[in-house]
Amino acid sequence: MTAQALVKWNHDVQAICGRFETRYEHHPALFIGEMQRVLLGTTAVAFIRSNAHSIAKPARVRGQATDPHCFLVLQQQGQMTIEAGEQVLDMREGDLALLDSATALRMTPRGLFSHVSIHLPRAALRHVGPSAYGKLMTTGLCGQLLSNLVRQVAGDQLRHWSCAADGQGLQNAVLALLEPVLNYPRAEQPGNLQRREIEALIQQKLSSTRLSPAHLADELRVSVRHLYRLFDAEGDSLCRYIHRQRLLKAATDLRDPACAHRSITDIGIAWGFADSAHFSKAFKKYAGHSPRDYRTLHRRQGQGGH
Known part of the structure; x- marks a missing residue:
């Protein structure tokens, strides 16, 4: 330039x-x-x-x-x-x-x-x-x-999807x-943080590959240990929650006809997975199907197929 x-x-x-x-x-x-x-x-x-x-x-x-x-x-x-x-x-x-x-x-x-x-x-x-x-x-x-x-x-x-009538x-x-x-x-004051505030922040950051407990703690100005305790108290894990939410979002996109033009790699990366191999392995463990098979299965169901 x-x-x-x-x-x-x-x-x-x-x-x-x-x-x-x-x-x-x-x-x-x-x-x-x-x-x-x-x-x-x-x-x-x-x-x-x-x-x-x-x-x-x-x-x-x-x-x-x-x-x-x-x-x-x-x-x-x-x-x-x-x-x-x-x-x-x-x-x-x-x-x-x-x-x-x-x-x-x-x-x-x-x-x-x-x-x-x-x-x-x-x-x-x-x-x-x-x-x-x-x-x-x-x-x-x-x-x-x-x-x-x-x-x-x-x-x-x-x-x-945009048209003049919109x-x-x-x-x-x-x-x-x-x-x-x-x-x-x-x-919220750091000492009064509730899990819902942390979950809302996680939802904002899900697409970033930089999202981590340390990143969240730095953003919220609390200790990583404090964040872990909030999730442990409810029998959950902060890292598992982040991973689960990313997979849920990816599954929603794979089912959504509006996302049919997007590649599986693009969807995985969009929800914070570093590469397609990591995404495919994690998704199959989560859903029991590869992302490609999951998308095909739900497309057939949407069309009334068997």
């Missing part, structure tokens, strides 16, 4: 997301910047991947045209710090955040990252106070539904789920 790549990247980001400026301090040939805008119905979704050193925009100045969008962001890969107004957000893989485009925003990635941003109209969130923006907790029912929906969008599982359907579904999520408690 040349210096023109950074110029084009800035142009694309500003056209899709607003008045952001990107800074990259190394040789231009090493810059990575990929931006794609997709419409699902009439809802705009931005797929972003870059190794920029910072991506920032100023707050809206009185008298300027209003920034029309807020962004529901899923951190897919990598880590970054987001300064959003007076908040500082530590974004790790699987985190969800709601960002207000009218405030000053500065994203400082730690290496290569990718995230997905669903654009929501600021007018639909005008009743939301500044304190509601930031990282989102997904410990409740609506939080889990919202998290799963955004992951389907991020995994590009919905684009081939209109604002995705936007309306996200806003309806977001309403109760914004009323969830922001965080």
Whole structure:
């Protein structure tokens, strides 16, 4: 790449997301910047991947045209710090955040990252106070539904179903789920952590190969031993729980006709398995069938076969 790549990247980001400026301090040939805008119905979704050193925009100045969008962001890969107004957000893989485009925003990635941003109209969130923006907790029912929906969008599982009649359907579904999520408690004190909070965080991180007890303990700022005790107390194991949830998610995708176009390897990797051989061995032990046979069996059952 040349210096023109950074110029084009800035142009694309500003056209899709607003008045952001990107800074990259190394040789231009090493810059990575990929931006794609997709419409699902009439809802705009931005797929972003870059190794920029910072991506920032100023707050809206009185008298300027209003920034029309807020962004529901899923951190897919990598880590970054987001300064959003007076908040500082530590974004790790699987985190969800709601960002207000009218405030000053500065994203400082730690290496290569990718995230997905669903654009929501600021007018639909005008009743939301500044304190509601930031990282989102997904410990409740609506939080889990919202998290799963955004992951389907991020995994590009919905684009081939999208049609003109969908209109604002995705936007309306996200806003309806977001309403109760914004009323969830922001965080629990470490000493008061309950298993459901840990399970919700695990669900957010399931697709990451980096998910581990040590990673969770670091994120929650508790000891690994404390996490183990919470699961041991109910006759379970933290590692077994993570493994089981990944296999459950993979099984759901293998049964889902909407995922028929996805390869078995892709599904395994999407749920945190390092390679197809590891996934196939673990899945056969779990389900009694290889992933391929499991998919074929359920496809026949869905068609009324025997």
